[in-house]
Amino acid sequence: MKWKKIGRILILDHYPKDLKEVLDRFDVDSIIKINKIHGQMREPEIELLYGEITETTHKENGCFYSLDLSKVMWSKGNTNERMRIAKLVGDDEIVLDMFAGIGYFSIPIAVHSNPKRVISIEINPNSFKYLKKNIILNNVQGVVEPRLGDCKNFVKDSSANRIIMGYVKNTHHYLNSALSILNDGGILHYHETVPDKLVNTRPISRIRKIAKDKEVKLLNISNIKKYAPGVSHVVLDVKINEK
Ligand SMILES: C[S@@+](CC[C@H](N)C(=O)[O-])C[C@H]1O[C@@H](n2cnc3c(N)ncnc32)[C@H](O)[C@@H]1O
Secondary structure: OOEEEEEOOOEOOOOOOOOOHHHHHHOOOOOEEEEEEOOOOOOEEEEEEEEOOEEEEEOOOOOEEEEEOOOOOOOOOHHHHHHHHHHHHOOEEEEEOOOOOOOOOOHHHHHHHOOEEEEEEOOOOOHHHHHHHHHHOOOEEOOOEEEEEEHHHOOOOOOOEEEEEEEOOHHHHHHHHHHHHHHEEEEEEEEEEEEHHHHOOOHOOOOOHHHHEEEEEEEEEEEEEEOOOOOOEEEEEEEEEEE
């Protein structure tokens, strides 16, 4: 049986053969099936298999994430990436999280590192509500600054030492906005879903094209997860300098 447990909610891909056995094994409030994740705001379409509660608090890497699994997604495949990013952030950095969701990256950065500010932009009002709640839950008010709206509209008056682009639908359409406010010597964490044979070429060439005459140094490529057959979700760490 394939399963995931997010807080007190169990996620299965079908109704269990023996519900009682599952409930004896897992101490949960509800069991759900996620049928699809829709569109730009990554909204789930779920079926309740048992119980009624869809809101829960998930603990990961010492951080607390309150969320409603009928309204916002949780990507288990990104667990290692959430912790990896948190450990990379240096003291007093200004971090911009362009696709913040419920605080997937912003919260562990604020909890495990010592940034000056984390500006967290989220377009989905449901995710934004939980982002604000999670800032309080993790006691990182004053560090994480939540902003509701399209990140393209927020970047104009900002500047950042590090920008997280944790989104995989046409992320390259946002590169122009990101690079326009990244400080000299700043780091970009650029996510893309890419056919396996293009992993080492397409994402970096998209960044180089937008960076024009800036110096683009590839620091690392990590494979986050398989996205579809022959397609991977990868993240590139890239340092950008003025020439
Ligand atoms: C769900 S997260 C990606 C998952 C995350 N990387 C993780 O660790 O699980 C992507 C978020 O970007 C938000 N988003 C999409 N387009 C956006 C935009 N233009 N500006 C701000 N947020 C946006 C979506 O609503 C979604 O909450």
